[in-house]
Amino acid sequence: MEPHRSTIVPAAEVRGVVRRFPVAGDDVTALDGVDLDLPVGRTTVVAGPSGSGKSTLLAVLSCVQRPDEGSVMIGTTDVLALRRGARRELRRDRLGIVLPQPSENLLDQLDAITNLRWAARRRHVADQSDDLDELLDSVGLAATRARRVRELSGGEQQRLAVACALVGRPELIILDEPTASLDRASALTLVDVLSAVAARGSTMVIATHDPLVAEAADVIAELDHGRRVR
Numbered sequence: 001m002e003p004h005r006s007t008i009v010p011a012a013e014v015r016g017v018v019r020r021f022p023v024a025g026d027d028v029t030a031l032d033g034v035d036l037d038l039p040v041g042r043t044t045v046v047a048g049p050s051g052s053g054k055s056t057l058l059a060v061l062s063c064v065q066r067p068d069e070g071s072v073m074i075g076t077t078d079v080l081a082l083r084r085g086a087r088r089e090l091r092r093d094r095l096g097i098v099l100p101q102p103s104e105n106l107l108d109q110l111d112a113i114t115n116l117r118w119a120a121r122r123r124h125v126a127d128q129s130d131d132l133d134e135l136l137d138s139v140g141l142a143a144t145r146a147r148r149v150r151e152l153s154g155g156e157q158q159r160l161a162v163a164c165a166l167v168g169r170p171e172l173i174i175l176d177e178p179t180a181s182l183d184r185a186s187a188l189t190l191v192d193v194l195s196a197v198a199a200r201g202s203t204m205v206i207a208t209h210d211p212l213v214a215e216a217a218d219v220i221a222e223l224d225h226g227r228r229v230r
Helices: 054-061 084-094 112-122 129-138 154-166 184-199 211-215
Strands: 012-023 026-038 043-047 069-074 095-098 172-176 203-207 219-224
Touching: 012 054, 026 043, 026 054, 026 069, 043 054, 043 184, 043 211, 054 069, 054 172, 054 203, 084 095, 095 154, 112 129, 112 154, 129 154, 154 172, 154 184, 172 184, 184 203, 184 211
Parallel strands: 043 203, 043 219, 095 172, 172 203
Antiparallel strands: 012 026, 012 069
């Protein structure tokens, strides 16, 4: 009799992923045969020292970078089989992404609430003003509703970027160092918000050095010199 096999499809998986970059006439391997499963509705933290490949792994999962070897699945979708336009649509419709520099996630000339409305339109989510105001309030930014991005502090921009990524509760939310510019109280608030969203079924993968975030994780995947060591 064959052993029972789970039929549950992970939110995302990478298998044997290798990513190299040319540096000074040579290739540097940022990811070296990495395997990773992201269980649906769970929070996975990607940990490791600076230069271990955390951001590169998240860029591959975000469909921003293509690996040199290996496979990447988002649900049942083979990402590497998609053309560029289809990968862009997948990012827009199914992923929430927070890049490490807060301002890179936002439209600088717009105010906070309009950034959320723009995120809702891109994700084809109905513009429910009450829902967006509630989301803004949940990350502690109710008072900044009408302030433009350039008028916000780095920490406020970071929290707004997270709020934009959460609009519509996408199936996979990818966050690179989301608490890096936050004080402890703001980081705790953000961790609570992310945990609540995960509890409603979204899958989180977070690259971080922050022990507050790591404590809230269901799974910790540790990288070192591009290899998964845990």
